Ligand code: MLT
């Protein structure tokens with residue numbers, strides 16, 4: 001063990017500095033199995049003071065750091081590029097009592113989304129963000145990537161839930177803004193600067209989040225529509241006709257087929273249809289009548305099945321939520337997460353098969369996502385050695401439609417090369433200057449977001 005590892009052991013204890021390859025392994029590969037890199041060691045501090053001491057020790061040794069939460073990221077931003085100290089925040093699991101007056105809570109970066117939901121719900125409150133990886137994804141990572149998920153259509157992304165953070169800067173300084181003031185115009189908003197910064201500016205150790213009312217009545221419709229244009233027509237009707245609209249999710253026949261085979265799920269409809277939507281309305285009372293009225297008035301609707309009991313709701317959501325698992329079970333996909341203005345969505349979906357086939361003829365694109373934000377998850381199976389070409393072709397297509405190359409997963413290592421497709425040279429220059437001011441030696445998540 002060399003000097004730095006010895007120093008880290010003094011800070012966090014023997015059991016929490018992992019040097020052996022077999023102990024490091026589970027931290028070194030992301031769960032899609034697409035990104036992997038060797039860490040110099042894995043360090044697991046217990047609290048903010050230990051994180052600060054670890055970061056200071058690394059800064060003194062000139063050792064780069066990669067920060068990891070639940071390791072559920074999809075752009076390689078939480079696994080090593082090679083040789084970094086891997087700073088795992090999985091032990092920062094303290095949660096403070098829910099403050100029902102402010103409807104806020106403070107949680108350690110390593111608290112999973114599911115734990116936070118379970119903590120809030122007995123108070124009649126809930127977390128505004130929800131996503132399929134809830135049991136493993138941690139709030140630190142959710143803030144660092146500004147995660148979105150299935151409720152953005154109602155409550156916005158992670159940054160909209162955020163009222164403050166505590167973070168450790170690259171030199172070990174702790175900045176803390178956890179008072180939870182919802183109005184506070186006293187200069188630069190450091191909290192929002194760190195949201196979506198992907199661990200490149202500071203290590204987020206605690207977050208303060210606003211909570212939303214827990215809505216016990218959920219009505220879910222799995223709807224077959226006549227195409228993506230039809231899905232948008234239904235979205236328009238749902239936005240106007242369902243005050244409780246809390247999800248609008250899109251998937252296509254290829255995804256449905258994969259999910260059904262993987263989960264042994266029955267065909268929800270008698271015949272295949274061009275596109276499918278999961279619509280959810282949540283409130284204090286059952287909204288089945290409202291949902292049926294909206295569906296009945298929309299010409300694009302070909303068929304629908306509606307549920308408002310707990311089992312039925314879970315059964316319908318499974319067709320959408322098991323997409324990621326089903327795709328991963330079928331291979332290691334190229335995962336792209338993009339958004340375009342809603343008007344351009346039909347053009348994007350129509351152009352994708354040929355765009356992918358032109359560079360990877362045997363590849364299978366599986367497309368699904370969050371319709372409300374024009375956010376598509378383009379997962380490409382069987383791309384072979386054409387992953388880079390597929391990424392390039394799809395991201396250029398998205399840029400040509402005035403879209404974003406990363407809608408909700410971040411840029412990470414996966415898309416750093418293509419940042420210029422979504423951000424101007426002037427914007428990237430500002431980002432570099434902010435990075436240089438906060439992390440002059442470039443020790444935090446090198447290779448992530450900015451190359
Ligand atoms: C989802 O919406 O299911 C997630 O963003 C995960 C994914 O893209 O695979």
Ligand code: ZN
Nearest residue numbers: 149370377408
């Ligand atoms: Zn998503």
